[in-house]
Amino acid sequence: MRVAIQGIKGSFHHIVAEQYFGKNIDLVECLSFSEMPLLLTDDKAEVLIMAIENSIAGAILPNYALIDNNNLNICGEFHLPIHHNLMVFNGQKIEDIKEVYSHPMALLQCHKFFKDYPHIKLIEDTDTANVAKRIQENKLLGVGAIASSLAAETYNLTIIAPEIQTIKDNSTRFFILSNEERKQSLSANKVSIKFVVGHDAGSLAEVLSILAKHNLNMSKIQSMPVIETPWKYAFFADFIFNSYADYYDALEEIKEKVETIKVLGEYTKSKR
Numbered sequence: 001m002r003v004a005i006q007g008i009k010g011s012f013h014h015i016v017a018e019q020y021f022g023k024n025i026d027l028v029e030c031l032s033f034s035e036m037p038l039l040l041t042d043d044k045a046e047v048l049i050m051a052i053e054n055s056i057a058g059a060i061l062p063n064y065a066l067i068d069n070n071n072l073n074i075c076g077e078f079h080l081p082i083h084h085n086l087m088v089f090n091g092q093k094i095e096d097i098k099e100v101y102s103h104p105m106a107l108l109q110c111h112k113f114f115k116d117y118p119h120i121k122l123i124e125d126t127d128t129a130n131v132a133k134r135i136q137e138n139k140l141l142g143v144g145a146i147a148s149s150l151a152a153e154t155y156n157l158t159i160i161a162p163e164i165q166t167i168k169d170n171s172t173r174f175f176i177l178s179n180e181e182r183k184q185s186l187s188a189n190k191v192s193i194k195f196v197v198g199h200d201a202g203s204l205a206e207v208l209s210i211l212a213k214h215n216l217n218m219s220k221i222q223s224m225p226v227i228e229t230p231w232k233y234a235f236f237a238d239f240i241f242n243s244y245a246d247y248y249d250a251l252e253e254i255k256e257k258v259e260t261i262k263v264l265g266e267y268t269k270s271k272r
């Protein structure tokens, strides 16, 4: 199985790849979310793993657009507890560190820790693990990385501050994506949809009440701008169902009430 991730070995995406698919995979490393859909089109990967939201930093909004615009099929989800560590080249102390690089989502999750170290400049980078690798390869002094303990181990760096995320119980939700046609799976119990409603009073409430009527438990709703029409929004919603019949009946009713609707994927709800 060729599994593409955002980032390199030691990144949080790498940890998800191994926990979801096992260790026997061909890892396809990629340094930006936006280049990932092309890996499917060019047959360089069979599936993608893409972070979609974090419990501290919130949603990665551009990834909703990537999934929708490239018609990717959400075929799974995974929640990974995220433990961030500040790591440096061996021998360096926190007083020596002037710059800390990491993925923007990781920086957002650790801002509070750095309030006590105003001499440290936080700088966005492509990937948590890639910074760790660069520090080791170039024996960089005065520079730190925020990354997983797997990254510290893989690139032989010293962790000078473990668990630096603002809230200890920190978790990121990832999607497993493919560009294969959706197949009905017996184990599916969760669905992601995108819909657009008219600008009439109560139009969103009508959709939500249909979900409630059919016993569908909405776990997330996200609005996204419809960029062709300023101040118009699309809604991306996830809900959990007990039976396909409930879900299909609701879908048929919702179709009557919305301007457009698209199913982005049906999958098995992850444990957390």
Ligand SMILES: O=C(O)C(=O)C[C@]1(C(=O)O)C=C[C@@H](O)C=C1
Residues within 6 Å of the ligand: 006, 007, 010, 011, 012, 013, 014, 051, 054, 082, 103, 105, 106, 126, 127, 128, 129, 172
């Ligand atoms: O840079 C990494 O290690 C990643 O896997 C990316 C990423 C993200 O995109 O949110 C994954 C999980 C954490 O939330 C921080 C960063």
